[in-house]
Amino acid sequence: MITIKKTFFRSVLLFFAVCWSVSAQKDYKLWLQYNKVANADLAASYLSTIQGIVSLGNSGTVKIAGAELASGLEEMLGKKFENKAITSGGTIIIGSKESLSFEIRKEIGNFDLINNEGFIIKSISVKNKKHILITGKKDIGVLYGVYSFLRLIQTHQAIKNLNIADAPKTNIRILNHWDNLDRTVERGYAGFSLWNWQKLPDFIDQRYIDYARANASIGINGTVLTNVNANALILTPQYLEKVQALANVFRPYGIKVYLTARFSAPIEIGGLKTADPKDADVAKWWQDKAKEIYKRIPDFGGFLVKANSEGQPGPQNYGRDHVDGANMLADAVAPFGGVIMWRAFVYSEHDANDRAKQAYAEFVPYDGKFRENVIVQVKNGPIDFQPREPFHPIFGAMPKTPLMMEFQITQEYLGFSTHLVFLPKLFQEVLESETYQKGKGTTVAKVIDGTLTSSKLTGIAGVSNIGNDLNWTGHPFAQANWYGFGRLAWNPYLDSETIADEWLRCTFSNDENFIKPIKKMMIESREAVVNYMTPLGLHHIMDTGHHYGPGPWVSNLSRPEWNPVYYHKADKNGIGFDRSKTGTNATAQYAPEVAKIFDSMETCPESDLLWFHHVSWDYKLKNGQTLWNGLALKYQEGVNQVKEMQNIWNKTQKYVDADRFKEVQMLLEIQYKEAKWWRDACLLYFQQYSGKELPAGVEPPKESLDYFKSLKFPFAPGN
Structure with missing residues (x-):
């Protein structure tokens, strides 16, 4: 009897281990699921178009591209694709411009359509045999092209008569990891x-390779390994040896490694008495450190x-300015x-x-x-990654200086990884904003x-x-x-x-009965969180420290x-907050056309109203409601939207x-519970x-306002 019980429980444990393993693997694969085309x-x-693969070139990047193409196609189409001769036809030819024969290069014609990271995917004919060519000026373009081609099949697109030329519109596409050397992650x-x-x-953890692969698949070409609240130890030989190992892993995927520089490092690890950017010894210390790193x-x-x-x-500690500090470091690198x-x-x-x-x-x-190799990195809004900011x-005021956008992917102010919030909707809103520069x-x-x-x-x-976590980001979405x-x-x-559609098809399913409602849910999720947290232009009303x-x-x-x-x-x-010309006059920092819109309560978008104006509780909104009623109804709308998100998701079980x-x-x-918490606590306070x-x-x-005030979270994550 005991033996039977032991055997039974072992079987049960094995069953759950296998189920967990399969599910975990799906989560771990991110959007690179390569599900079989049903x-x-x-x-x-697809099978009638693809007969084999021809890989031209021997670099690590081209080898990765070929392996990714072969494994992806095999998983999706259930067939192993061998390397074939071009003469056989029906092949996918991959290789950079230099590796192509004159005959194939002639089929492409103008490589000027792309930059050094761009790619071309084109249906071509060589000696009356049809092929698909994936190429670029450089090997990294080939890798990006392979991922783009595989995405076509993942999303069930046609692959006959292809003629795609695509290239990144920005040079540096980078993740900022706020990771500390003790492995805690600020706002992680x-x-x-x-x-x-x-x-x-x-x-070398396999996860480092999978991280590089995931980033390359979406065109990210840089990673800052360490927190902006920097630790100078990362610049010591002990750690640079470790950074070098990561750089070696990332290099064939087109990803450069960057580090955060603690401005006081010459004092903390260099033995100097100052970090003044105008001090010759300080400048030399950074020059020597740069040589050490680049070696x-x-x-x-x-x-x-x-x-x-x-x-x-920073430089202001020594009576200097940002230009002094940035240019000194720029000269070093x-x-x-x-x-x-x-x-x-x-x-x-x-x-x-x-x-x-x-x-x-x-x-x-x-x-x-600033020096020409300095780029000023600016947050998307003037406060700090709020659910909504103008x-x-x-962005409209420094035409002679390269400016770099800084978005926050981690949800510091948007409910952490327990809330479903599709941030590309926020990113798009900012990118489409008119500066009138x-x-x-x-x-x-x-x-x-x-x-x-x-x-x-x-x-x-x-x-970042x-x-x-097993699924990388804490929440599948x-x-x-x-x-x-x-x-x-x-x-x-x-x-x-478009991005939501791609991601859903690559990550979950191509079934339209799943795609349509879930895509709608994702697109509306950002507005939902604004409604139940900071409607009508409210901002930074999160709790202290942990936010x-x-x-x-x-x-x-x-x-x-x-x-x-x-x-x-x-x-x-x-x-x-009155930021109009009757208040702090922050509106004057925008171009006159924008300032005029923001400066008046009548023309200011209601989504930004309380950002720019102190408004009477009885002020009439465009829908005829008083501000108080409109504010309360927005909070309730946010709660209702999350309830609808639940209803939508509950109908997707079979997909x-x-x-x-x-x-x-x-x-x-x-x-849903936390949306109600936000609504109740804020309305009780403002009431x-x-x-x-x-x-x-x-x-x-x-609950009472005193109850909400009494809540404490001493171990909230990411603090």
């Missing part, structure tokens, strides 16, 4: 850091720098082709006038004064891709949401934000709905601009594997000032 007619069409909600510094350089890593990308912000050291990404996220405790104005005031006077005014049509996207200024140095950065960032970094003009949950009452922090009350300014007369279905279902339940009853249609809170 439609027999479509599969037959998906476990610990991927980088196991203790085991490096000798132990190990010849394609090292350069440094990302957070200076004189939130307590980080310039001989090796390196760049300096200098962050514009600065605000001072000594200027309580308006935090939103400070970065503009500090950086715009330096326009045109675009940062710097050179009149109408001067969008933020055209500023950062260099269209307006012909800048040779362009870039877009995303603060990746950790060592948070993978879409990593994917979407990469696609928009490649092409800032892509539509977020988890509502905290509009917080008023006791040492710096005024750290307190939510600083931002909403609720009183008996109304709510909102999704059981584990991922259940995981998202549980997370949506958390999101003290409005003195008005909740309008019909808004559910009354079940």
Whole structure:
């Protein structure tokens, strides 16, 4: 009897282990699922077009491209594709321009349609035999082309008569990891850091390779391994040896390694008494450090720098300015082709006038004064990655300086990895914003891709949401934000709905009965979180430190601009921050055409109303509701939207594997509870000032304001 029980339980455990393993593998594969094409007619069409693979070139990158193509096709079409001679026809030929014969190159014609990272996918005919050619000027373009071709099959597109030429519109497409050397991740909600510094350089985790593969598949070509709140130890030989090992893994995937430079490193690890950028010994120390790094890593990308912000050291410690600091570092890496990404996220405790104005005031006077290998990295909005912000005014005000967008992929202010929020919708909103730098049509996207200024140095950065969780991002749908960032970094003009469609087909299913409702849910999810957290232009009313949950009452922090009350300014007369010309005049930092719109309550978009204006509780919104009623109804609308997200997801069970279905279902339940928490806590707090009853249609809170104020989260992740 005991033997039978033991055998039975072993069988049960084995069964669950196998099921878990299969499901985990699907989650781990991200959007590179390569699911078998179930439609027999479509599969037959693909098989009639593809007979084999011809790989031209022997570089590590081309070998990776060939292996990816072969394995992807085998998984999706159920057939092993051997290397074949071109004479046999029906082959996919991959190779860079230099590897092609004159006859094949003649079929392409003009390679000027693409840049060095671009690719061409074209149906060609050689000696009356039909082939598909995937090529580029360089090997990395071939790899990007292979991933694009595989995506065509993943999304069930036709592959006959192909003629695709595509290239990235920005130079630097980079993830900023806020990873610390102890493997904690600041604002990370998906476990610990991927980088196991203790085991490096000798132990190369398979996850490093899979990370590089995932990034290459969406065109990301750089990674900053360390937190912007930097630790100088990363620049010591002990750690540089480990960085070198990662760089060797990433190189064939077209990914450069970058590091954050702690400005005080010459003191902390160099034995100097100063870090003054005008000091000759300091400048030489950085020059020597650059030589040391480039000797190990010849394609090292350069440094990302957070200076004189939130307590980080910088040139202002020595009476110098941002130009002095950035240019000194730029000179150190310039001989090796390196760049300096200098962050514009600065605000001072000594200027309580308006935090939103400070970065503009500090950086715009330096326009045109930075070295040509310096790019100023600017957050998408003037405060700090809020659920909604107007675009940062710097994007329309520094035409002589390369500007780099900084988005946050990790959801620091958007419910962490427990909330489903499709961020490409937010990214697109910012990129499409009109700066009027050179009149109408001067969008933020055209500023950062260099269209307006012909800048040779362009870039877009995303603060990573990746950790060592089994599914990489903590929430299955948070993978879409990593994917979407990469696609928009490649092409800032892509539509977020197109991105959602691609990601769903590659990650879950091509069934239209699944795609249509879930795509709609994703597209609307960002607006839902704005509604239940910060509607009508409210911002930065999250709780202290961890930014988890509502905290509009917080008023006791040492710096005024750290307190939510600083931002909403609720009183008996109304709510909102007056940034019009009657207030802090932050609107004047925008082009006159934009300032005019924002400056008037009548023309200011209601989505930004409380960002720019202090508005009476009785003010009539465009729908006829008073501000108080409209605010309360927006909070309720957000809650209702999450409930609808639950209803939509619950109908998809037959299209999704059981584990991922259940995981998202549980997370949506958390999101629903927390949406109600946001609604109740905020409305109870603001009701003290409005003195008005909740309008019909808004559910009354079940707890008191004191209850919500009493909630504490000492171990919230990412803190």
